Amino acid sequence: MSLIDVSPTFSQPIAAPEKPARQRKVSCVLMRGGTSRGPFLLEEDLPRDEAARDQFLLTVMGSPHPLQIDGLGGANSLTSKVAIVGRPSHPQADVDYLFAQVAIDRAAVDTGPNCGNMLSAVGPFAIEAGLVEAQDGETTVRIFNRNTKSLVEATIQTPGGEVAYDGDTMIDGVAGSAAPIRLSFGDAAGGKTGALFPTGQRREMIEDVAVTLIDYAMPMMLVRADAIGLAGDETPAQIDANTALFTRLERLRREAGRRMGLGDVTGRVIPKIGILSPARHGGAITSRYLVPDTCHRAHSATGALCVAAAARLEGTIAFDIATPKGDAVTVEHPSGRFEVALSYDDKGDLMAGVLRTARRLFEGRVFLQPPSAAAGQGEDFDLIRKNAVQLAESEVEL
Secondary structure, three states: OOOOOOOOOOOOOOOOOOOOOOOEEEEEEEEEEOOEEEEEEEHHHOOOOHHHHHHHHHHHHOOOOOOOOOOOOOOOHHHOEEEEEEOOOOOOOOEEEEEEEEOOOOOOEEOOOOOHHHHOOHHHHHHHOOOOOOOOEEEEEEEEEOOOOEEEEEEEEEHHHOOOOOOOEOOOOOOOOEOOEEEEEOOOEOOOOOOOOOOOOOOEEEOOEEEEEEEEOEEEEEEEHHHHOOOOOOOHHHHHOOHHHHHHHHHHHHHHHHHOOOOOOOOOOOOEEEEEEOOOOOOOEEEEEEOOOOEOOOOOHHHHHHHHHHHHOOOOHHHHHOOOEOOEEEEEEOOEEEEEEEEEOOOOOEEEEEEEOEEEEEEEEEEEOOHHHHOOOOOOHHHHHHHHHHHHHOOOOO
16 A cells, blocks of 8 residues: 555545525624624614514524623623614604613513613714715714603714714723714603603602612612612622622612512613712712613713712702712713713703714624524523633633
């Protein structure tokens, strides 16, 4: 036999693999909005049926899996978000926006709350998707948020009729600077519950804790930090490690949801929780924002609006703590500060405005798993999660 034997190794021919089911491709833009990030999708590309749509989003994000390894999710609540943008259903709007919070560890999609950070990227996305015609200089996009049934105006920088992302505006929680995006909230009161104070009270007791139950841009349960054994300036990691605290707060939150008319909020992300204390760095108030089973590394935009509004309304938990200056309420959070401008319109309704930034990160198509491949997703999840936790806690030398 020669040194190089080219004879067949196998006596039987290798059968060609079965042709896999064709993957569906959907146009997708990955964007950062404020301190959040996620895919932006056109509503026309999604299933009309709500259950089918939610399964679609779970597949896109790679849930349930602790690392969302088979999708676009970032294994963090701030990067497991989706924005769905479509033609307007409101006569005064240019586009509709539906926000979806996709769970990481379970097959669940929550469209109850709005996300003001993701909202900041809706205007640029809508312009570049051809849904809104850009003007030279600035373009105002009127957005109808379906989650809260409210209108928001976003003012985008569009020199020469094109969206500008580069600029000098800096926001805490995001490195570098970008073009400013002004968000104006005109009818943010009672978007989910129908009233600014759903129970009719500005302060009440749940068990032995005084709370304010308020719905301004986001339904929230506000508590004083010292009422639950905290100083209020703890890091997110310190709060996340306090399992006894979360057990107690979840019990209070479920009762708050019931009182606010939201029903059984078990497994849902609203109402959110704001843990409030005095400002330490020249702001008006300090907030730790729970989402609700982890502490936000910065602060949600809608949550900051809610805290700021409460800080201006006498009788609330926030009013007693806050020291606002002028028309603005500066909310201090783990990554810095969040400034909210407040005013009243001609009808006496509270108006709020914030400054955010956004960036277009990637555009292309996202591939969806065929049904046969997605069917086993989530199997042995407890083992996968245990291994992921062990991996995260291990020390790796490179």
